Amino acid sequence: MSDKKLLARAKDVSKHYTMGGxxxxxxxxxxxxxxxxxxxxxxxxxxxxxxxxLHILGCLDVPSSGTYTFDSLDVNSADDDQLSRxxxxxxxxxxxxxxxxxxxxxxxxxxxxxxxxxVDRKVVHHRVEEAVGRVGLSDRLEHRPSELxxxxxxxxxxxxxxxxxxxxxxADEPTGNLDEESSREVMRIFTSxxxxxxxxxMVTHDKEVAARAETIRVLRQGQLEREEAAAGVS
Amino acid sequence: xxxxxxxxxxxxxxxxxxxxxxLSVLGIICGVAAVFAILAIGEGARREVLSSISRLGLxxxxxxxxxxxxxxxxxxxxxxxxxxxxxxxxxxxxxMVENAxxxxxxxxxxxxxxxxxxxxxxxCTPGYRDLLSFNxxxxxxxxxxxxxxxxxxxxxxxxxxxxIGVEGRLGGMLRIGKLLFRVVGxxxxxxxxxxxxxxxxxxxxxxxxxxxxxxxxxLVASQNRGAEPDVSELLIRIREADQVEDSVDLIxxxxxxxxxxxxxxxxxxxxxxxxxxxKTQRIFSLVLGSIGxxxxxxxxxxxxxxxxxxxxxxxxxxxxxxxxxxxxxxITAQFLAESILLTSVGGVLGLVAGLAAAVIISTxxxxxxxxxxxALLLPLLMSVAVGGFFGLYPxxxxxxxxxxxxxxxV
Numbered sequence: 001m002s003d004k005k006l007l008a009r010a011k012d013v014s015k016h017y018t019m020g021g022x023x024x025x026x027x028x029x030x031x032x033x034x035x036x037x038x039x040x041x042x043x044x045x046x047x048x049x050x051x052x053x054l055h056i057l058g059c060l061d062v063p064s065s066g067t068y069t070f071d072s073l074d075v076n077s078a079d080d081d082q083l084s085r086x087x088x089x090x091x092x093x094x095x096x097x098x099x100x101x102x103x104x105x106x107x108x109x110x111x112x113x114x115x116x117x118x119v120d121r122k123v124v125h126h127r128v129e130e131a132v133g134r135v136g137l138s139d140r141l142e143h144r145p146s147e148l149x150x151x152x153x154x155x156x157x158x159x160x161x162x163x164x165x166x167x168x169x170x171a172d173e174p175t176g177n178l179d180e181e182s183s184r185e186v187m188r189i190f191t192s193x194x195x196x197x198x199x200x201x202m203v204t205h206d207k208e209v210a211a212r213a214e215t216i217r218v219l220r221q222g223q224l225e226r227e228e229a230a231a232g233v234s
Numbered sequence: 235x236x237x238x239x240x241x242x243x244x245x246x247x248x249x250x251x252x253x254x255x256x257l258s259v260l261g262i263i264c265g266v267a268a269v270f271a272i273l274a275i276g277e278g279a280r281r282e283v284l285s286s287i288s289r290l291g292l293x294x295x296x297x298x299x300x301x302x303x304x305x306x307x308x309x310x311x312x313x314x315x316x317x318x319x320x321x322x323x324x325x326x327x328x329x330m331v332e333n334a335x336x337x338x339x340x341x342x343x344x345x346x347x348x349x350x351x352x353x354x355x356x357x358c359t360p361g362y363r364d365l366l367s368f369n370x371x372x373x374x375x376x377x378x379x380x381x382x383x384x385x386x387x388x389x390x391x392x393x394x395x396x397x398i399g400v401e402g403r404l405g406g407m408l409r410i411g412k413l414l415f416r417v418v419g420x421x422x423x424x425x426x427x428x429x430x431x432x433x434x435x436x437x438x439x440x441x442x443x444x445x446x447x448x449x450x451x452x453l454v455a456s457q458n459r460g461a462e463p464d465v466s467e468l469l470i471r472i473r474e475a476d477q478v479e480d481s482v483d484l485i486x487x488x489x490x491x492x493x494x495x496x497x498x499x500x501x502x503x504x505x506x507x508x509x510x511x512x513k514t515q516r517i518f519s520l521v522l523g524s525i526g527x528x529x530x531x532x533x534x535x536x537x538x539x540x541x542x543x544x545x546x547x548x549x550x551x552x553x554x555x556x557x558x559x560x561x562x563x564x565i566t567a568q569f570l571a572e573s574i575l576l577t578s579v580g581g582v583l584g585l586v587a588g589l590a591a592a593v594i595i596s597t598x599x600x601x602x603x604x605x606x607x608x609a610l611l612l613p614l615l616m617s618v619a620v621g622g623f624f625g626l627y628p629x630x631x632x633x634x635x636x637x638x639x640x641x642x643x644v
Contacts, residue, residue, distance in 0.1 A: 055638050060637050084561040084562075087558065088559015099550065101554075103246055103247065103249075112558055115239055115243065115555075
């Protein structure tokens, strides 16, 4: 553990929203260190702030107070373009409902992040094929999302997250919309990625899924309560 | 380069809703078609007017007798306006006059082997051709000696030669009234359609037979012989273009003095006509351009409406694109590319429709149309500008979305 490098650090991070004139505290003084190569599960009930924390970790949102540092960059003081660049090059998101573009093929969906990055066309082809190969969908490159099962769509979403070779993959309930078989397949992919050294943070309310992570953190009423060792990574 | 990638993405996105995309650009298609057709008709009219005016010669001043008198047996007209002596007066007293030619209009009965044709004759001095710059296809024009000797020779307009065929061959004899004229020259056909009424009253050169000015006395009534022949037209060439305006006043004054009163003469100044025509053209273009612009603006409002709906229904997609690294500028550029692509396609389709409209108008209404580079580029550029202008607000709105809220949008 001690030889791992620090990737991101949240210190006293709080987040609140104002809705209908009411202030809603979502996160309260959250402290979290994310090391390179970690596989962390964040658990908690609905509305506990799991997704909000994940969005802050992925620079999609910024804390209301406290500091968050990602890869030595102070996120609080970064401008929108800098945050976009970090998301495009260092973060891969996987969402519960896949967020695939229905009119585009698997190849185009996976290549989407490169639309906003300067990368040679040949490299794009190579990277997309490699990422799709890792999730076992090499034969589905020209298919559209409507021609895929739920599990396959989530695997495409994982390939899209992987394609930029990010510093961290942030998965928000990645198995929430999947059947048991597909969930197992998705978790098998995450585990193999972790074994390759990819940093993964996964939000879930499913204990069985969380158990596949290296560490589990629990969010309750906006606060990270304790750190648990997971059942183990296989 | 990136913009090309956005365009590529935009094509896919627009093809997803083909009918909606088509309906949304219908306004642009109509606007561009209207602007193009209007410009094409305007250009056609402009070219026609310019061609008519330039045929008159931009350094020329044309004097035409007004108030024609009674017709005689040979359909020659007598005029109270210009006199033969006016030519000499003007050449002697107006230093800016370089050359002058006179002509008299007549109508002659051309007797052919199996038909008789009533055709316009023009009795003119030799300089007439030089002043109006029309070309010969064979033979020669009226010469000084023809005029001096009152020779019975004629030169046929290209159209006349075509009409009467072999009987109008070079060197042959043509009977006009009771006289025989030798054909000494044939003019090149100018290609100007006879049924097109020229706005500045240019002569139908193709359909005219030219004879020496002095010879026309054989064709007019015997009671007029011996008197100074009337002149229906005096063509005057001014040495320098910038002297034309001043010369007009001087010529009027000389004619007034020689007659002790105002001459019954119409003065046509091609250069002035050209100036007025250009001014009219500018007003015409401004009015029609405004109409076209209004229709394009209405089309643009339609585009904005559709783009706002598109942005709204693609909120989650915007969230995803922001999540994978798109900056606000890139989102703006992407939606702008879509609206510009939409209006550009509309612009191209509008040009095709406008071209078809111009062809139909030209064919059925007989109006001349002309396609200039401006007529092609202006509507196209306007449609691109409309796409950019009316697509900007929806694009900025998309870019300003909070990515987290956009991802959670239901």
